[in-house]
Structure formats: C-alpha cells, structure tokens
Amino acid sequence: MSALDTAAQVxxxxxxxxxxxEESLAAIESRNADLNAVLLVTADAAxxxxxxxxxxxxxxxxxxxxAGVPLVVKDNTxxxxxxxxxxxxxxxxxxxxxxxxxxxxLADAGAVIxxxxxxxxxxxxxxxxxxxxxxxxxxxDPDRVPGGSSGGSAVAVATGMVPVALGSDTGGSIRQPxxxxxxxxxxxxxxxxxxxxxxxxxxxxxxxGPMATNVAxxxxxxxxxxxxxxxxxxSIPEPCPPIGAHLGDGVDGVRVGVVAELMGxxxxxxxxxxxxxxxxxxxxxxxxxxxxxxPALRSALSAYYxxxxxxxxxxLSRFDGVRFGLRVPASTTPEMYERTRSEGFGAEVKxxxxxxxxxxxxGYYDAYYATAQKVRTLVLDGFAAAYRDxxxxxxxxxxxxxxxxxxxxxxxxxxxxxxxCTIPTNLAGHPAMSVPxxxxxxxxxxxxxxxxxxxxxxxxxxxxxxxxxxxx
Amino acid sequence: xxxWETVIGLEVHVELSTATKxxxxxxxxFGGEPNTNIDPVTLGLPGALPVLNRSAVELAIRxxxxxxxxVQPSVFARKNYFYPDMPKGFQISQYDRPINVDGSIELxxxxxxxxxxxxxEEDTGKSTHVGSGGTRIHDADYSLVDFNRAGVPLLEIVSRxxxxxxEDAKAYVSELRxxxxxxxxxxxxxxxxxxxxxxxxxxxxxxxxxxxxxxVKNVNSLRSLGRAIDYEARRQIDLIESGEAVSQETRHWxxxxxxxxxxxxxxxxxxxxxxxxxxxxEVDPDPAWIEEIRSSLPSxxxxxxxxxxxxxxxxxxxxxxxxxxxxDRLVFDAVAAGGDAARALNHARNNVADGEAxxxxxAGFASLTTMEADGALTATQAKTVLAELIAEGGDPxxxxxxxxFQAMDTSELxxxxxxxxxxxxDDWAKFCAGEQKVMGFFVGQVMKATRGQADGKxxxxxxxxxxx
Numbered sequence: 009m010s011a012l013d014t015a016a017q018v019x020x021x022x023x024x025x026x027x028x029x030e031e032s033l034a035a036i037e038s039r040n041a042d043l044n045a046v047l048l049v050t051a052d053a054a055x056x057x058x059x060x061x062x063x064x065x066x067x068x069x070x071x072x073x074x075a076g077v078p079l080v081v082k083d084n085t086x087x088x089x090x091x092x093x094x095x096x097x098x099x100x101x102x103x104x105x106x107x108x109x110x111x112x113x114l115a116d117a118g119a120v121i122x123x124x125x126x127x128x129x130x131x132x133x134x135x136x137x138x139x140x141x142x143x144x145x146x147x148x149d150p151d152r153v154p155g156g157s158s159g160g161s162a163v164a165v166a167t168g169m170v171p172v173a174l175g176s177d178t179g180g181s182i183r184q185p186x187x188x189x190x191x192x193x194x195x196x197x198x199x200x201x202x203x204x205x206x207x208x209x210x211x212x213x214x215x216x217g218p219m220a221t222n223v224a225x226x227x228x229x230x231x232x233x234x235x236x237x238x239x240x241x242x243s244i245p246e247p248c249p250p251i252g253a254h255l256g257d258g259v260d261g262v263r264v265g266v267v268a269e270l271m272g273x274x275x276x277x278x279x280x281x282x283x284x285x286x287x288x289x290x291x292x293x294x295x296x297x298x299x300x301x302x303p304a305l306r307s308a309l310s311a312y313y314x315x316x317x318x319x320x321x322x323x324l325s326r327f328d329g330v331r332f333g334l335r336v337p338a339s340t341t342p343e344m345y346e347r348t349r350s351e352g353f354g355a356e357v358k359x360x361x362x363x364x365x366x367x368x369x370x371g372y373y374d375a376y377y378a379t380a381q382k383v384r385t386l387v388l389d390g391f392a393a394a395y396r397d398x399x400x401x402x403x404x405x406x407x408x409x410x411x412x413x414x415x416x417x418x419x420x421x422x423x424x425x426x427x428x429c430t431i432p433t434n435l436a437g438h439p440a441m442s443v444p445x446x447x448x449x450x451x452x453x454x455x456x457x458x459x460x461x462x463x464x465x466x467x468x469x470x471x472x473x474x475x476x477x478x479x480x
Numbered sequence: 481x482x483x484w485e486t487v488i489g490l491e492v493h494v495e496l497s498t499a500t501k502x503x504x505x506x507x508x509x510f511g512g513e514p515n516t517n518i519d520p521v522t523l524g525l526p527g528a529l530p531v532l533n534r535s536a537v538e539l540a541i542r543x544x545x546x547x548x549x550x551v552q553p554s555v556f557a558r559k560n561y562f563y564p565d566m567p568k569g570f571q572i573s574q575y576d577r578p579i580n581v582d583g584s585i586e587l588x589x590x591x592x593x594x595x596x597x598x599x600x601e602e603d604t605g606k607s608t609h610v611g612s613g614g615t616r617i618h619d620a621d622y623s624l625v626d627f628n629r630a631g632v633p634l635l636e637i638v639s640r641x642x643x644x645x646x647e648d649a650k651a652y653v654s655e656l657r658x659x660x661x662x663x664x665x666x667x668x669x670x671x672x673x674x675x676x677x678x679x680x681x682x683x684x685x686x687x688x689x690x691x692x693x694x695x696v697k698n699v700n701s702l703r704s705l706g707r708a709i710d711y712e713a714r715r716q717i718d719l720i721e722s723g724e725a726v727s728q729e730t731r732h733w734x735x736x737x738x739x740x741x742x743x744x745x746x747x748x749x750x751x752x753x754x755x756x757x758x759x760x761x762e763v764d765p766d767p768a769w770i771e772e773i774r775s776s777l778p779s780x781x782x783x784x785x786x787x788x789x790x791x792x793x794x795x796x797x798x799x800x801x802x803x804x805x806x807x808d809r810l811v812f813d814a815v816a817a818g819g820d821a822a823r824a825l826n827h828a829r830n831n832v833a834d835g836e837a838x839x840x841x842x843a844g845f846a847s848l849t850t851m852e853a854d855g856a857l858t859a860t861q862a863k864t865v866l867a868e869l870i871a872e873g874g875d876p877x878x879x880x881x882x883x884x885f886q887a888m889d890t891s892e893l894x895x896x897x898x899x900x901x902x903x904x905x906d907d908w909a910k911f912c913a914g915e916q917k918v919m920g921f922f923v924g925q926v927m928k929a930t931r932g933q934a935d936g937k938x939x940x941x942x943x944x945x946x947x948x
Contacts, residue, residue, distance in 0.1 A: 086527040099526070106520060108527060207526040212758035240529050241760050319758055322558050325569020326524045330625070341623070345562055368560070368753035377755060
C-alpha cells in the first residue's frame with residue numbers, strides 16, 4: 009500500500025497508526041538481519057508517536073498529510089537524543105541534542121520514524137560497503153550491493169520495511185541506490201530542503217531527498233520536508249510548489265532531451281536501452297524527444313572529486329576527539345587527534361580527506377580547487393544551453409545495474425565512475441530523480457529525469473508518465 | 481637609532497558589541513561561568529549551520545565607514561587548522577573579499593595611517609593550560625577549554641605599514657579605539673580582551689626597501705605594545721649590525737622578561753587552506769542601508785579635534801586630550817553660554833577628571849571662565865572654585881566669595897612690590913642685572929604676603945615692567 013493511501017486511511021480512522029507502525033517494525037525484524045539496512049530501530053519512540061496520532065484522530069484533531077506513515081531516515085540526519093552515526097566509528101556514543109529540520113517537518117506531517125538507515129561512512133561511497141557497521145545487501149541478490157551511499161534507505165523501501173525513506177545525495181547517493189533497488193529516489197534543487205541537522209559531507213552539494221515505492225509518495229514526502237528554513241543560509245527563500253497536484257499533467261508538448269554524453273562509452277548497453285525505451289514512452293505520451301549535447305559533462309566527475317573532498321576535508325575536521333564522539337587518548341593533543349582520527353575514520357573517508365586537503369593546499373589550490381570551480385561553472389553553462397532546447401533531460405542513473413559486493417572496492421576510480429551520470433546535477437544544484445524503469449538481466453534499472461533549478465513539477469510529471477508506462 | 485627606521489603595521493582584533501554571536505543566538509558577553517554561552521553552532525556539533533548575525537554586519541559597516549573604508553560585497557572563507565579551542569577545525573573569516581577596504585585614520589598629531597582592510601571573523605574559545613611546566617600548551621599536564629568566547633564577532637583591522645615608532649603605534653591604537661567606541665562598534669576594553677593587537681615590525685635604512693618583518697603576538701596593553709616594538713626593533717638592528725639576517729617569523733612578547741621569543745618560523749607556518757565557506761552566502765549589503773548607517777554615524781574624534789582647533793583656537797595637543805577625554809561637548813557648551821574658550825579648554829585639559837563632566841553644568845563652568853578672564857579670579861583660585869563646583873555644584877561667584885577670593889588690584893600689588901624692593905635691595909639689584917631666577921623669589925614673596933591670592937602672571941608682568 010502506498011504511503012498516501014496509508015495516511016488517508018489513518019486520517020479517516022480506518023486504520024490505526026500504531027498497527028501500521030507495528031507492521032513496519034515486524035518487517036524490519038524479519039528482514040534486517042540479512043540485509044543490514046537499518047542501524048537503529050526506534051521502536052519505543054515510534055509506538056509513542058503512532059499512539060499520539062491515533063489519539064488525535066480519535067479526538068478529531070488534524071493530523072498531517074503523512075499521518076501514521078512509517079519511515080527511516082539516513083543515519084547522517086540528526087535525531088534528538090538518538091545515536092546518529094553517519095556509518096562511522098568516530099561518532100561513537102554521540103547523541104545530537106536536536107532534530108534536523110527535515111525530522112521536525114516529518115513529525116509535523118504525521119510521519120513516524122521507525123529507524124536510522126545504514127550508509128557509506130559520511131555518505132562517501134556508491135555501494136554502502138563503506139559503513140563501519142557492515143555492508144547493506146541488495147534485496148534481490150545478497151551478493152550484490154544496493155548502491156550507495158543511501159543504500160540502507162533504498163533497501164528499507166524496496167523490501168517493504170517502510171513505504172518511504174529519506175536519503176541524502178551529494179553526487180548521486182539517493183538516485184544510484186534507488187536505481188539499483190528499483191525504487192523512486194529524488195535529489196531536489198539545492199536549497200529546496202534544509203540541510204540543518206544533516207551532517208555535512210560536501211556542503212555545496214549535499215541535499216536531502218525522498219525515496220519511495222512510487223512517484224506520488226516521493227512528491228508527498230518532498231512537499232513535507234521542503235520549503236525555506238532560516239536556519240540554513242543556503243535555503244531557497246520561497247515555499248515548495250504543490251508538486252503532487254501536477255502529477256497527472258502528462259508530457260504533451262514537453263521537450264525531452266536525451267543527454268548524448270551519458271549514453272555512450274562506459275554505459276552498459278542494456279542500461280542505455282532502458283533510457284531509450286523511456287524516451288519512446290514519453291514520445292508516445294506526446295513529448296518531443298531530442299538529443300542534446302553537453303560537452304562540459306565530460307569534466308564533471310573530475311571536478312566533483314576535487315570539490316567534494318575539499319569541502320569534506322574541512323567539514324570533517326570537527327571530528328577531533330575534543331568535544332564529542334570517539335576519543336583515543338594519547339599523551340599530547342596532536343597525538344590524540346591523530347589516533348582518534350586514524351581509528352575513527354575508515355579508508356574511503358581518509359582517502360577523501362587527503363585528496364581534499366591536497367587540493368586546497370598552498371601551491372595546488374589554483375591547479376585543483378580553483379580549476380574545478382571553473383569546470384563547475386562550465387557545467388552550469390552547459391546545462392543552461394541544454395535547457396534552451398529541452399524542458400527536462402533524460403539519462404541513465406548509473407552506468408550499470410547493481411554490482412557485486414567487493415567488485416569495485418579495490419579500485420576507487422571504478423567506484424567513482426559509478427557517479428558519472430548523477431554528479432553533474434549536484435554541481436549545477438539542479439533537481440534530478442531516478443524512476444524505476446524495468447530490469448536488465450533480472451536487476452532493476454532506473455532512468456534519470458533531470459530538470460532546471462526549481463523545476464521539480466516538470467521533473468515529477470515526466471516521472472509520473474514513465475512510472476505509468478514503465479512495464480517491460 | 482637615528483640611522484635606522486622602524487616600520488610597523490598593526491593587526492587589531494576588536495570584539496563587536498553585539499547582543500549575540502556572529503553565527504548563532506548565544507549571548508556575546510565577557511565573563512560568566514565557563515561553557516555557559518554555548519550552543520550547537522558554537523561547539524561545531526555535526527549538523528549545525530552558521531547563520532550570519534545582521535547586527536554584526538551593521539557594526540562592521542559602522543566601523544568601516546568611520547575609518548573611511550569602502551564597503552564592498554564580501555565572502556566568508558574557512559581558515560582550516562586544528563586547535564582544541566577551535567571547535568570546527570576551521571575559523572570562519574573573510575579572506576580575499578573583506579567587507580571593508582582602503583581606509584585611513586588620522587592620528588591626533590596629524591599623521592595619516594592607511595588601513596588596508598577591516599574584515600569580519602569569529603573568535604576562538606579560550607584554552608587554559610594547567611601544569612607544573614608553565615602556562616603554554618607544550619608544558620601543560622592538561623588543558624581546559626572555555627567556548628564562551630568562541631563565535632564572538634571580531635573585526636580584524638589591518639593597517640598599512642605606515643607607522644614609524646612605538647609612540648605612533650600607541651597613538652594609532654588609542655585613536656582606533658576612540659573611533660570604535662564613538663561609533664558604538666566595540667567597548668574597546670583592552671583589559672578584557674575586547675581589543676587585541678598583533679604587530680609586524682621591521683627595520684631598514686631610511687629610503688631602503690622594507691626589511692624582513694617579524695610578527696609579535698601577545699601584546700596586551702598599550703604599554704606592552706610600546707615596549708615590544710622598541711625591543712623588537714632593537715633586536716633586529718643588533719642582528720643586522722652584527723652581520724646576521726632577520727628571519728621572518730612569529731614571535732611571542734613576554735611582558736615579564738621584556739623580550740620577544742620565537743613562536744614559529746616561516747617554514748613552520750600553517751597552511752590554512754582557505755576556501756569559500758559553502759554554508760554561507762555572499763554578504764551584499766543594500767547601498768541604501770550603507771548610506772543609512774553612514775548618516776547615523778556620530779561626529780568622530782578627528783572631526784571633533786578639528787572643530788576645537790578651528791572654532792576655538794585650541795592647540796592640537798589640547799584638542800587631542802580634551803576629545804580623548806570626551807570633554808569637548810562641555811567646552812563648546814560653556815563657550816556657547818558666554819564662557820572664555822581658552823580658559824575652558826585649559827580647565828578641561830588639566831582640571832576635570834574623567835567622568836566629572838556630567839557633574840558640571842555648562843552655565844556655571846562658563847561663568848567661572850569669565851570671572852577668571854575678567855581677573856576676578858586668579859588661575860589658582862579658579863581651580864579651587866572649579867573643584868568645588870564639580871564636587872558640590874552651586875554658583876562660582878558664591879563659592880569664590882565664601883573662600884574670600886578676590887582678585888588683587890594692580891595698585892595694591894604695586895605698593896607691595898615697593899616695600900619688597902626696599903626690603904631686599906641686593907636681590908633687586910641682581911634681578912635688574914638680568915638674573916632671571918631671582919624673579920621666582922619676588923613672586924614667591926608676593927604670594928606669601930597675599931596668601932596666594934595674587935595672580936602670578938600679573939606679578940611677573942609688573943616685575944618685568946619695573947626692570948630698567
């Protein structure tokens with residue numbers, strides 16, 4: 009059942025929120041031992057929240073649009089009084105004294121958090137293998153990865169533990185696991201959703217977004233969490249438009265551009281075929297499909313792997329053992345820093361901190377960080393040109409379907425290439441989403457719908473058409 | 481040291497007088513139990529985000545405009561380094577695009593010192609190093625950190641290397657402090673750390689290119705500033721004169737030993753890896769707001785000094801002292817009430833203590849100066865009356881009468897002088913022969929005979945008039 013249907017029934021008094029939450033907790037109980045999607049189950053708090061919703065329904069008080077809908081949030085999202093690990097040992101024992109803005113807004117909408125989802129440590133990874141608490145397994149094939157870094161959220165939704173979840177997307181971390189697991193995953197326009205309470209990886213790229221079994225649920229969750237937050241200076245100072253109301257608008261007359269640079273070399277032909285099939289579905293629904301070229305995208309991956317690690321190297325400096333989390337004692341302060349960070353961070357996090365530190369260092373700044381920022385501008389310009397020819401763009405989400413556990417862990421560069429289709433929109437700050445569109449060799453494939461900044465409505469109505477026509 | 485020139489540039493950190501911190505709602509005030517004025521932003525907790533305090537920007541602009549700076553769109557950057565009292569592992573500061581640039585400050589003596597920039601940044605916390613070895617981190621057994629100060633808004637004001645002496649440097653800091661206090665940007669309390677000074681010192685032969693500079697830290701008072709500069713300049717001159725080179729480094733001033741010592745060399749300097757702070761947006765103040773702030777600025781010390789000189793004929797030193805002590809208003813009010821400008825300035829400069837101006841009513845002060853100018857009171861008497869006026873208020877004429885003060889008239893003094901000359905013929909002969917010091921003897925005798933009521937200047941004039 010969809011989240012929206014569940015909420016409608018709870019509001020109407022036809023179902024108890026408590027029963028809905030119990031079903032969700034039972035599903036987690038039965039599946040999570042194998043999948044390791046959820047790091048922390050917040051059963052008591054969830055039951056209390058559900059009971060409160062039921063009381064309000066009984067009293068005729070208003071409950072929100074997501075009343076009684078259970079969900080998990082990625083474990084880099086602060087939850088007051090509850091461990092928030094970011095999939096890392098270094099936050100051992102830390103309990104934030106506040107809720108992230110998205111957590112407060114979900115509660116206001118009536119949603120009930122039942123757990124915290126596994127992730128690549130500090131959202132650095134594309135497979136959820138970089139979690140300090142063990143990898144999350146793919147729901148169809150346990151020897152495969154669910155994608156990442158929001159792998160836990162994707163698997164929780166794909167396996168019915170919860171109907172919706174929150175992930176975070178810095179270079180594709182919502183969309184790629186959504187594609188691998190066959191769920192909907194949305195990265196909103198940068199600034200659409202408050203980052204307050206999201207533990208930062210790369211602040212200029214991070215964005216929280218929904219994952220769901222269907223497009224309408226994703227739109228409903230996005231509407232619940234989006235909108236201006238004065239606590240985040242980069243938050244867009246305007247309300248979120250009514251996305252859900254436009255899901256039936258269709259694509260008649262919409263110009264859809266298939267991104268040439270993301271359809272050739274390095275892309276599994278079976279994946280590219282699904283994108284072309286999606287384009288046909290849109291054309292059949294009245295869209296005008298064209299091919300667009302954005303040459304600057306060829307440099308986007310390199311630019312991302314300068315900018316994101318540079319910001320990360322600074323963002324992660326606060327994990328020093330002084331005020332919270334892990335502290336490995338030593339006789340001097342610098343030694344304490346070194347031992348805490350050596351033991352607290354995993355290999356991929358250390359790699360990116362070193363990359364970023366290097367890229368920002370005196371004598372290298374211009375060659376790396378400054379150049380990457382110029383590329384970022386070129387990517388923005390490239391998209392701007394493409395959006396003169398098209399309303400929305402279409403591309404693969406990832407070059408392949410879900411790969412095997414350990415298949416890419418020895419070679420970081422191959423792992424990084426997984427983000428080639430998703431990174432450009434993060435650099436541009438644009439919205440993009442993954443919509444399940446059939447399978448290849450038995451594994452789910454998502455296609456990516458991209459849109460200009462703030463054009464979530466066009467993105468979602470296109471996604472809704474693909475959802476309706478997605479059967480193979 | 482005449483064949484050497486000392487070149488000094490100062491970096492002054494000033495705490496802005498905002499109610500709350502630069503990027504969070506925690507109170508900004510000195511003192512308090514450690515770690516009470518804190519919040520997630522101050523502590524750099526994961527997920528916390530900075531939100532810029534508008535009133536800190538306003539005070540920065542006020543200060544910038546008062547220093548004649550151009551206010552421009554600015555960008556915050558991260559200055560990355562590890563230190564226990566730096567919660568995030570980086571300090572949010574302004575780097576290549578500061579809010580204020582290209583200003584200047586005019587010292588009371590008229591020298592103009594360039595100001596390169598005045599930018600916003602957050603303060604760090606405060607470490608206390610405890611242990612048998614001393615009070616620096618390397619010698620400590622353990623360290624305590626108080627984050628109350630972390631995140632307090634600072635304005636870092638960087639001068640150009642235009643200063644040439646310790647005296648100039650002290651005058652610069654005093655003037656800067658006066659400007660900042662006047663516009664309400666800071667309380668300027670050096671003893672509470674509201675105003676902190678780092679100095680860059682180098683020496684050269686006049687006309688030669690700039691020498692290698694050393695930065696001296698831990699200068700906590702004007703007196704230390706002067707001593708540190710003099711010591712550091714001497715040290716560098718001695719090095720060069722003995723054939724050695726000055727190496728660029730950061731040095732620590734030790735107030736107890738009166739010396740500077742190496743803190744870190746240029747090679748050990750931290751690479752701060754500055755980059756734009758992605759959690760904040762560009763600060764682009766509305767030009768109308770800037771003009772509004774400009775028009776709300778009070779009269780600045782320089783303008784007030786100039787007014788005293790131009791309108792009341794004050795000498796520059798008196799003007800500087802009177803303005804520094806905030807007594808120019810009183811002087812102008814007294815003159816407006818018909819008082820004598822020269823005597824009002826003189827009293828304000830010499831005979832009114834700090835904080836006493838409020839207890840002095842301009843009309844009473846004015847009539848005191850008039851009585852003095854008219855010869856109804858001698859300078860000494862006027863001083864006595866003034867002290868009472870300040871302490872108890874009242875009417876200067878009545879106070880003078882109560883003390884029995886009355887100016888002696890010249891004929892009485894002439895008669896007194898006649899008898900003194902007759903009684904001391906030898907001394908008079910010496911005086912007539914040009915022995916100036918004998919003058920003091922006669923003046924003293926007159927004062928003794930009149931119990932101090934004679935006007936010393938008048939007596940002197942009479943004596944000079946009688947000398948053949």
